[in-house]
Amino acid sequence: MSAVPGSVLLPEVPGTIDEHGADKKPPIRATIYFFVIGVVAAAASVPLLPHLKAGTHIWATFIILGSAAAVAQLFVVRTPRNQSYHTTVVFLIPAVMLLPPELVALIGVIQHVPEWLKNRNAWYSQTFNICNWTISLLAAWAAFHATAGADHLLPNHDLRLALAGMAAAAVCVAVNHILLAPMLHFFYSHSFRELGIFSFESLSTDLVLAALGVGIGTFWVLNPWLLPFAIAPLLLIHRSLSVPQLQEEARVDPKTGLFNARYFAATLAEELARSQRFERPMTLIMADLDLLRDI
Incomplete structure (x- = not known):
């Protein structure tokens, strides 16, 4: 934690505050x-x-x-x-x-x-x-x-x-x-x-x-x-x-926290190239979720 692995700094436990400004109770x-x-x-x-x-x-x-x-x-x-x-x-x-x-x-x-x-x-x-x-x-x-x-x-x-x-x-x-x-x-x-x-x-x-x-x-x-x-x-x-x-x-899109179009395009191109290299089909599912903002 803290550095600490990956990230180059030592990793630590960040403080967590709820929406009312009070400490969020840990599990x-x-x-x-x-x-x-x-x-x-x-x-x-x-x-x-x-x-x-x-x-x-x-x-x-x-x-x-x-x-x-x-x-x-x-x-x-x-x-x-x-x-x-x-x-x-x-x-x-x-x-x-x-x-x-x-x-x-x-x-x-x-x-x-x-x-x-x-x-x-x-x-x-x-x-x-x-x-x-x-x-x-x-x-x-x-x-x-x-x-x-x-x-x-x-x-x-x-x-x-x-x-x-x-x-x-x-x-x-x-x-x-x-x-x-x-x-x-x-x-x-x-x-x-x-x-x-x-x-x-x-x-x-x-x-x-x-x-x-x-x-x-x-x-x-x-x-x-x-x-x-x-x-x-x-x-x-x-x-x-x-x-x-x-x-x-x-x-990552800053508003939704989801992967953005640039990352999606790069990942899709990578998967298409992989499917062609191994000569196997690839399935792409496109879904529209209602109330995505709430999710």
């Missing part, structure tokens, strides 16, 4: 799953909070990365599949690499609160997203430090750091998508295939963004002055994320 299965994820997130993060210490230099890193993630979260690309994508993961992976777990547990909150205040999304939507990211980031933190600390298996420090970054990126994306998929399925009744969360396009996009985050985290330690060069590609990446949405808008 019972989505509600149960919401509380399960909330309990898991609390069990993983709450025991870490007593370890927070004031006055350490690491708070500056936390504030910078948390602020960057919060700003990136405000620039969203939405898809027709009830998902939203962000480039936020680029700043979350460095947090996993550089921060202690008690601060990593707070990044998810910092990341989503500004967006929540701006968009006034449904409370359960943003709460689930916070819990999802909290679990994902803590899992990524564990994967990174477990790999980075395996010096008895990988004596080469540079190789170990690269593999640790790869492990953190893979675990973060995998856990985020795995936790998000059931919620979208329960809430919108789409199949996992229709959601596209586990498609190659979706996963590869998120992994590339997460990999860029590994580079940013490394530059942060080696030479912070190189960070602008690592962050600059985000502008082009964010613009490219809107391409699937533009493609969808090009073939």
